[in-house]
Amino acid sequence: MIAFNQVSKSFAGKAAVSDLTFTLNKGEFTVLIGTSGSGKSTTLKMINRLIEHDAGTITFAGEEIRQIDAQQLRRRMGYAIQSIGLFPHWTVARNIATVPALLNWPRQQIRARVEELLALLNLDASFASRYPHQLSGGQQQRVGVARALAADPELLLMDEPFGALDPVTRAALQQEIMRIHQLSGRTIVLVTHDIDEALLLADKIVLMDGGRIVQQGKPVTLLTQPASEFVRDFFGRSELGVRLLSLGHAGAAARRGEFLPGEAIGESMNLREALSQFIARRVDKLPVVDKQQKPLGVLHFSDLLRQRELN
Numbered sequence: 001m002i003a004f005n006q007v008s009k010s011f012a013g014k015a016a017v018s019d020l021t022f023t024l025n026k027g028e029f030t031v032l033i034g035t036s037g038s039g040k041s042t043t044l045k046m047i048n049r050l051i052e053h054d055a056g057t058i059t060f061a062g063e064e065i066r067q068i069d070a071q072q073l074r075r076r077m078g079y080a081i082q083s084i085g086l087f088p089h090w091t092v093a094r095n096i097a098t099v100p101a102l103l104n105w106p107r108q109q110i111r112a113r114v115e116e117l118l119a120l121l122n123l124d125a126s127f128a129s130r131y132p133h134q135l136s137g138g139q140q141q142r143v144g145v146a147r148a149l150a151a152d153p154e155l156l157l158m159d160e161p162f163g164a165l166d167p168v169t170r171a172a173l174q175q176e177i178m179r180i181h182q183l184s185g186r187t188i189v190l191v192t193h194d195i196d197e198a199l200l201l202a203d204k205i206v207l208m209d210g211g212r213i214v215q216q217g218k219p220v221t222l223l224t225q226p227a228s229e230f231v232r233d234f235f236g237r238s239e240l241g242v243r244l245l246s247l248g249h250a251g252a253a254a255r256r257g258e259f260l261p262g263e264a265i266g267e268s269m270n271l272r273e274a275l276s277q278f279i280a281r282r283v284d285k286l287p288v289v290d291k292q293q294k295p296l297g298v299l300h301f302s303d304l305l306r307q308r309e310l311n
């Protein structure tokens with residue numbers, strides 16, 4: 001869907017990103033991660049032309065983005081940022097409806113879409129008529145994501161959209177965005193410097209350092225086949241085991257056909273959380289249920305050791 005080919009950008013003669021080549025495939029969740037100042041935000045902003053690239057090509061559905069009118073390009077892409085950027089004197093409903101209004105959607109359709117998005121992001125319908133300052137920081141972040149999604153963009157760009165949130169709200173928003181991704185199969189690019197967030201959300205990780213891509217690929221590949229010492233250190237040598245566990249899920253690792261009474265864990269629980277359950281409950285087997293709460297199998301503590309093969 002988006003292809004970078006040898007893209008570079010300098011500010012005042014100083015390279016911010018150099019020689020970036022990667023593709024964002026349709027329906028894929030890509031996470032840009034890296035050290036501070038490594039060029040993640042610059043890369044993201046080049047996609048919607050908030051920053052223009054100096055060299056190389058960036059194509060969107062086969063067309064060089066310089067050939068596409070910048071306003072039209074941006075309307076095809078949702079953009080959510082950490083600082084939110086809601087218009088303070090507009091109600092939540094009007095903020096969410098920014099792009100649909102620009103696209104001249106009929107009023108009834110806009111109203112229905114706002115209601116739908118408030119529900120999707122777990123915001124009470126009554127928030128529609130409130131102003132941003134009457135919402136908590138986490139609720140404002142949700143409105144920011146709702147606004148980015150409003151016109152059903154082909155591509156969703158998110159720059160640290162869950163930054164500056166408490167861990168509970170952050171986890172809830174991560175779950176929401178995962179649900180939205182799974183529901184809609186939308187193409188998403190997210191910038192973060194939180195490794196666990198990247199591992200949780202990414203189909204593909206692009207790891208940057210000093211304006212260059214150091215390694216890109218599936219999360220498990222970066223963890224198990226790091227291309228350099230930098231990559232190994234970035235993902236934390238001492239945390240490698242639990243991070244690998246975070247990529248697997250109870251449903252996939254459970255032994256089918258076995259049954260065990262007792263308090264079950266859900267199939268979507270990741271194996272890092274399952275490890276915590278084993279230790280907290282002092283057991284070596286846990287019943288696993290599916291989304292309908294029906295027994296699915298039994299997870300054995302020893303299955304966690306096979307996780308590397310399961311990924």
Ligand SMILES: Nc1ncnc2c1ncn2[C@@H]1O[C@H](COP(=O)(O)OP(=O)(O)OP(=O)(O)O)[C@@H](O)[C@H]1O
Pocket residue numbers: 011012015016034035036037038039040041042043193
């Ligand atoms: N508008 C600008 N003018 C001058 N230099 C800039 C500008 N925007 C970014 N830079 C520089 O380009 C480099 C990459 O910045 P960028 O914001 O893309 O990094 P980042 O990986 O997103 O960083 P962080 O995680 O700290 O937000 C940095 O050295 C930064 O100082």
